Amino acid sequence: MPSADPNRNILPVVKPACSTCRLRDLCLPIGLDQDGLGKLDMLINQRQRVRAGQHIYRASQPFHFLYAIRSGFFKSYDSGLDGQERIHSFHMGSEIMGLDAISTDRHTSSAVALEDGDVCEIPFSALEDLIRTVPTLQRQFHKIMSQEISKDQDVMKLLGSMTAEQRLAVLLVNLSARFAALGYSPTEIQLKMSREEIGNYLGLKLETVSRTFSKLQNDGLLAVERRSLRICDLDGLKRLIDFGRCDHS
Secondary structure, eight states, rough: OOSSSSTOOOOOOOOGGGGOOOTTTSTTTTTTTTHHHHHHHOOOOOEEEETTTTTTOOOSBBOOOEEEEEEEEEEEEEETTTOOOOEEEEETTEEEEOOOGGTSBSSSSEEEEEEOEEEEEEEEEHHHHHHOOHHHHHHHHHHHHHHHHHHHHHHHHHEEEEOOOHHHHHHHHHHHHHHHHSOOOOOEEESSOOOHHHHHTTOHHHHHHHHHHHHHTTTTTTEETTEEEEOOOOHHHHHHHHHHHHTTO
């Protein structure tokens, strides 16, 4: 079966096994018994090593695969009528990319690696067949789709009415929770995206992003050294977000 983009420079690696993956309790296999895990193992096409700057798929390409992230950090984006990039989301381990293409059979966004990583290639047609016979997998897949939709909607609703400090706090608290779920420190974060990419995602100018990082650092909430970031007061960031919610309720 052809990959989604035969021209991309992605290195195929050994065939993965969900049953032995350290992320199995965060990804599609949640709740599956040994029989279900075995069937899912047979379905996964291959694990691929992706280099920083390389695309998993591009907007308008035919949809064949979903991609489960084993390691690395990615962004999804599209280009507006003016040709300017608009970042939709940032993705990391255990998350699944490509869900936006299910309704149209074509990718509506592009996904690119911000650092070297590994993804598992999941043939969607085969996954659909398996879902029909494994109710637990069906529930988990629907849960993942629902979480993806609600996550993006909730974040964008918050960002639409918040100050620059509150927008950046939303992103940092979100990243903290996602890193913690993967077993990493929730307060010591190595940012994989640039200040420009953060501004693009949050709807802020580059100078505003830089000024906002400095403001949060001066307030004692963060310690920032280039892309190395330490959250000094996670509760303080959360209070800043809650203040924004209350102020616009």
